[in-house]
Amino acid sequence: MKMRLAVTVAVAMVVALVGGVRAMNVEQLTEMAAVMGEEFETEIAAARASWSAFNLTMRDGVQLWTVFLNLHSEGTWPTVVIRSPYGPDGTENLADLFLPFGFVVVEQNQRGTGQSEGNFTFWSTCPDDEADTISWIKQQSWSNGQVYIMGASADGINAILAMRQQQQELGQWLIFSLGVGYAAAFQGGALKQNLAKEWLKGMQDYRPDAPSYYETVLLPHEQYGDWWQQRTLNNDSTITFPSIFWAGWYDIFLQPMMDTFEGYLYKSVDPQQSRMIIGPRGHCLTEHPFLFPDDRYAEVWSYETALSIYGNGTLPASPLYPRWQRAMAKYLGVDGYKAAHNLERYTLYVMGPSRGAPPSADVTAVAAENTTGMYWTTSPEFPQATTHNLFLDDAERLQELNPATQNSKTYLYNPNNTVPTVGGNNLELACGPHDQRPVENRSDVLVFTTGPMIEDTAVVGRIRVRLFVSSDRVDTDFTVKISDVYPLLKGGDSILIGDSIQRMRWRNGPEQNAAPMEAGEIYEITIDLWPTAYIFAKGHRLRLVVSSSNYPRFSANPNNGLPLDQSGPILAANNTIYFGGDTPSAVELPVVSAEQIPRNVPIP
Incomplete structure (x- = not known):
């Protein structure tokens, strides 16, 4: 199944928030x-x-x-x-x-x-x-x-x-x-700060006189070693x-x-x-x-x-x-x-x-209005997807061909002015598929968008983003988000599908020793956004957002390369994303056919 896109230039969005609450x-x-x-x-x-x-x-x-x-x-x-x-x-x-x-x-x-x-x-x-x-x-x-x-x-x-x-x-x-x-507390080498800190605070309430579970037990173990093996x-x-x-x-x-x-x-x-x-x-x-x-x-x-x-x-x-x-x-x-x-x-x-149906909405009406997705499927095996690459280009697009010429974009990441978390896989923060437009117009955020989908496109499995990056600091983070951009006539929302992070000193894996970056050197990294099962409707667009923070979902990297349990200077970093030519940064999208995910679970 070939993924079909119409390439258009991204247009400005009007900021809007999605409301409503749904229990866990x-x-x-x-x-x-x-x-x-x-x-x-x-x-x-x-x-x-x-x-x-x-x-x-x-x-x-x-x-x-x-x-x-x-x-x-x-x-x-x-x-x-x-x-x-x-x-x-x-x-x-x-x-x-x-x-x-x-x-x-x-x-x-x-x-x-x-x-x-x-x-x-x-x-x-x-x-x-x-x-x-x-x-x-x-x-x-x-x-x-x-x-x-x-x-x-x-x-x-x-x-x-x-x-x-x-x-x-x-x-x-x-x-x-x-x-x-380890995966309860870290992702891509970065600390899941809000999750780990707030949850451990609750555990500490039972034993207030015990050593700090967060500061003296968890933080010294950001590397995956014998402690985590147990x-x-x-x-x-x-x-x-x-x-x-x-x-x-x-x-x-x-x-x-x-x-x-x-x-x-x-x-x-x-x-x-x-x-x-x-x-x-x-x-x-x-x-x-x-x-x-x-x-x-x-x-x-x-x-x-x-x-x-x-x-x-x-x-x-x-x-x-x-x-x-x-x-x-x-x-x-x-x-x-x-x-x-x-x-x-x-x-x-x-x-x-x-689009943000509140919990009090009529479920039948919501189902009738959304003919794309919103159903159950069952299979003896997890659907096997075909990987489709969407390459970044200098016009802030995602396209099916890698540009012949290498280009780059640089932004300043300031740990004292982080990109706030808006939805995602959270515990005590706002959770799920929130509209990302409130954080997409910042100077430390890069946005790349496809043209409108020519047909419904089913994405099932692990989305990955391959980036070629550099920094002028010994350590920094790169964050990514994938969202579904609605047509302007339907509100233009940029709804979060998944997000993730890579802390660069752990780019070789958390079981390896921390590896500092060298200024000017280009590194290839692959960021895993975890699986999803989502159908992008005809006329919608897929968006990639790249930055260096998603706080407080993940701890803000001070860019100094020091372990979590050591304090040091908080440094700004000039971070660069390369694409095209010999640095083919791309979204690796797991695409399946409609036949692989049939509506085959009867709902009484």
Whole structure:
């Protein structure tokens, strides 16, 4: 499939903001649990009336605060374990998802959090702690020896990294998490400042007298070494159970979660039953400007698949199944829900244009107005894309042919005057596909745009940007964004699809030693923007934005080459992008055909 563009000169845009808020995955998950609590109120009330809380002693003597919930008076039962760092009530209502279906639930505060003893260890002790907890469960009179794990976000990181030792569970439901601790804090060698600093501040609240998790524990480990190896899943081959992964295109952990899933698939003993569902959302604790029709099916399908894995596929045969269907229909806001039994290994939400529909908008109307994208597709394999190169030129265009002559553009990057973050894969910052025009007219921002698309163009997979760059400093950053530019008659918005960064001293990889730049030398770098599934509609344009900051999503580089935990001068940098000739800077776009992403998931 050839990507067809009409080349035009970019025109000036009128600045406009996209409004609206959309909740993140855990908020949706707890809302779904609340609906289950209403449907099964009598049964769950009995379990909560008899709940017990106690301290469970680990092998090193540290005691972890643990809650046991059981609505069954006799017999032995399978157990669902949820280990969270979010305090005594952080995951309490998630038990309502499982209690009615013949499970007991064990909830536990992770080491150094909530009411548990010890200090937070960035998950290095979770293999031992989880093994000790499961061992205790299997010794109880109410246990039938079957243990399953659920984990969302930091809970899921714990569940995945516990696999560094061969564990004893039989299945996992993993939500917006990862198996590489380093990727939670760094991307392209740059610190995810807002995410890491703000999240660790919350962990520090549990242990205010402990050494600073951010300044004295995290910052000295910006290089990937032994410390991070202890927080990386590197023995996928020991995994023998099926898992369901639920991720989001705008999530803070998207790429490392996909990497973890692929490790489960291609290294584990029996990956056949494992599934991944990728929806259009992310953690997104604040603003998320778009309404995506039918997006809530991600959590329902992942929940349904987890129950099927945990119950060996017996959910539809349960006498409680009609009540469960009624609860899911209520959560989805539909008249009835029919199970999605035909989901393949990968189920993806294919996004498309949608100009800032507020959460109160009519979902049906939004869906009817957007015929490009906004649907689910399922496939046994992730769609294999063909790479199309869009080359930068001196007229600020992206075109299909590399210009014969080399040109360049230079801008001044001042760490004291950074480009502000506007949307993206964030936690506590505005999240998702925000309009980028408010930051595109700065003198330290370079903008390159295609002509209007001649036909709908589907982009599925990892977008990469290859740049040839130089600087007059020993270190600096290069940031990139890809956006969908709407026709002027539809507002002219420049809607963010993805962004990323490369810190130049780590251009050879975070496991290598930091490498300073030499003034005047041109370096070739490739910046990974993580995957997406998005259809650029006919008449829309694709835009590349290049700069050297995206703050506070990423820390501002002071350009002095010093490690994060050392202070030094804050220096301005003259940074240059080269394109054309022997320096063919380009966007590497993964393009697929419509046949590869069919609308093949029926929505009841």
